[in-house]
Amino acid sequence: MSYCSSMFQPMQHVIVKHPKQAFISQEHLSKQWKVFNYVEEPNLEEAISEYHNFLHILEQHVPHVEFLPQSSSVGLDSLYAHDPVKFTHAGAILLKSGKKARQPEVEVYREFLIERGIPIIGELQGDAVADGGDLVWLDDRTLAVGLGYRTNAEAIQQLKEMTAPYVDEFIVVQLPHDRGVEECLHLMSLISIVDHDLAVVYSPLMPVFFRNLLIERGFRLLEVTKEEYERLGSNVLALAPRICLVVAGNPLIKQQLVDAGATVFEYKGEEISYKGTGGPTCLTCPVVRINN
Numbered sequence: 001m002s003y004c005s006s007m008f009q010p011m012q013h014v015i016v017k018h019p020k021q022a023f024i025s026q027e028h029l030s031k032q033w034k035v036f037n038y039v040e041e042p043n044l045e046e047a048i049s050e051y052h053n054f055l056h057i058l059e060q061h062v063p064h065v066e067f068l069p070q071s072s073s074v075g076l077d078s079l080y081a082h083d084p085v086k087f088t089h090a091g092a093i094l095l096k097s098g099k100k101a102r103q104p105e106v107e108v109y110r111e112f113l114i115e116r117g118i119p120i121i122g123e124l125q126g127d128a129v130a131d132g133g134d135l136v137w138l139d140d141r142t143l144a145v146g147l148g149y150r151t152n153a154e155a156i157q158q159l160k161e162m163t164a165p166y167v168d169e170f171i172v173v174q175l176p177h178d179r180g181v182e183e184c185l186h187l188m189s190l191i192s193i194v195d196h197d198l199a200v201v202y203s204p205l206m207p208v209f210f211r212n213l214l215i216e217r218g219f220r221l222l223e224v225t226k227e228e229y230e231r232l233g234s235n236v237l238a239l240a241p242r243i244c245l246v247v248a249g250n251p252l253i254k255q256q257l258v259d260a261g262a263t264v265f266e267y268k269g270e271e272i273s274y275k276g277t278g279g280p281t282c283l284t285c286p287v288v289r290i291n292n
């Protein structure tokens with residue numbers, strides 16, 4: 001069995017978490033949204049309705065969708081199932097979030113993966129911190145890792161050693177300070193790969209060397225505007241090559257994707273994406289994508 005080491009191959013198996021299990025109740029949201037640095041308090045009923053539509057699209061394309069359980073040890077951000085682990089060709093690496101309030105999430109994942117017999121190939125140790133949102137497969141032998149507030153140099157060293165058998169090129173990408181340590185900025189906030197030759201990017205926050213490297217590798221870059229970056233327009237989930245899922249309200253990038261030959265699905269993501277700064281890639285943890 002080969003696990004996920006791609007951002008765009010057809011998704012076969014994905015782990016998600018339902019907002020009922022992550023947000024729990026409106027009372028809980030009222031107490032917790034500031035603790036987790038959300039833009040505003042999400043409305044639970046609306047969040048459930050948005051998630052229903054999101055899931056409908058996901059289930060039409062992905063044969064195996066699994067749900068993380070509710071747990072009193074984790075908070076609102078557990079909705080963003082992408083971050084506590086990263087899949088490689090051989091199985092999952094357990095991470096430790098650079099956001100302290102998210103660190104307990106990995107224990108729920110450990111149990112979940114063990115129960116299902118999904119292999120865990122490694123785990124960050126000591127002071128190392130990293131979020132799944134900072135690890136991007138450029139192809140199945142090339143891993144780009146963002147070095148910023150969520151992923152530190154110690155984690156990068158450990159990840160490099162752990163992934164050595166499966167990775168020919170390990171690229172470290174310096175992330176900017178931008179709005180500071182409290183805000184969520186992952187490498188995946190700046191790039192979404194939607195096919196072997198197509199990526200959505202927000203270039204103003206990207207180092208020149210990385211942008212040039214993407215072009216040299218044959219990626220055509222679709223540029224997101226500042227306004228659409230703020231609305232998570234650069235966070236595009238590929239369900240399969242050029243089959244994309246975006247947060248509604250990003251017409252410019254949607255049109256660019258369509259013009260580049262992509263099929264684009266959209267979901268309303270005010271409560272489940274915008275308010276918690278987590279787009280469709282953040283809501284999903286792909287376990288298996290078939291290598292075509």
Ligand SMILES: CN(C)C(=N)NCCC[C@H](N)C(=O)O
Nearest residue numbers: 133184186188276277278282
């Ligand atoms: C894959 N990407 C970019 C993400 N997972 N981002 C979402 C994380 C949002 C959460 N409120 C946080 O602060 O961690």
